[in-house]
Amino acid sequence: MTWNRPNLSRAWLLALLPVLLLCGGCGIYSFNGTNIDPTVKTFSIQTFQNSAPNAPAYLSQRFTEDIKDYFQRNTTLKLVPRDGDLQFEGTVAAYDFAPAAIQQAGTLPTAGANRLTIQVQLRFTNTKDTKQDFEQTFQSQRDFASTQDIAAVNNDLTSVREITRNIITDMFNKSVANW
Known part of the structure; x- marks a missing residue:
């Protein structure tokens, strides 16, 4: 079986998406640079x-x-x-x-x-x-x-x-x- 590069990239993105969403919603860190205690x-x-x-x-x-x-x-x-x-x-x-x-x-x-x-x-x-x-x-x-x-x-x-x-x-x- 050969790896198809676009599918591999998409798989990595889908795997990382929940992690990114959790980091953005935890209240300690956000994507706008704030560091506000929850x-x-x-x-x-x-x-x-x-x-x-x-x-x-x-x-x-x-x-x-x-x-x-x-x-x-x-x-x-x-x-x-x-x-x-x-x-x-x-x-x-x-x-x-x-x-x-x-x-x-x-x-x-x-x-x-x-x-x-x-x-x-x-x-x-x-x-x-x-x-x-x-x-x-x-x-x-x-x-x-x-x-x-x-x-x-x-x-x-x-x-x-x-x-x-x-x-x-x-x-x-x-x-x-x-x-």
């Missing part, structure tokens, strides 16, 4: 307060909703209004718009680009394992053309969300992916 079922996110004087008024609420959405899309945890097994609270601590690349234009130095830097302070509490609790400041930034002023950047919601999405990803990785 006893953790819920999470709560308090509205991130805005203590950055230059930040637009919408940033606090938008950031809070975006982090909720991110966790709901990437985990099986249930969002609860307060006292979740995992608890997130913090503040938008800095929203700084400053020259990033100084260039000489004639006799005067001018900005070749402007940089928006956002910092968010997070307090994370894991009620099931207090060894995982932490407080940390997360930061991300993006450069803009020197022709864009702060008002234009604040109105460019896509760019601001790109910066906050980077911060949210870092928070997610630190809190549930243990990276």
Whole structure:
């Protein structure tokens, strides 16, 4: 009897499929990189307060909703209004718009680009394992053309969300992916 290669490959795949499904469903490891204890079922996110004087008024609420959405899309945890097994609270601590690349234009130095830097302070509490609790400041930034002023950047919601999405990803990785 000769072995038919396509049938052999298919047999291996069928043999491994139950193992892969069991690993994905056990709660300790998942394919999105999370490492959540199976006893953790819920999470709560308090509205991130805005203590950055230059930040637009919408940033606090938008950031809070975006982090909720991110966790709901990437985990099986249930969002609860307060006292979740995992608890997130913090503040938008800095929203700084400053020259990033100084260039000489004639006799005067001018900005070749402007940089928006956002910092968010997070307090994370894991009620099931207090060894995982932490407080940390997360930061991300993006450069803009020197022709864009702060008002234009604040109105460019896509760019601001790109910066906050980077911060949210870092928070997610630190809190549930243990990276």
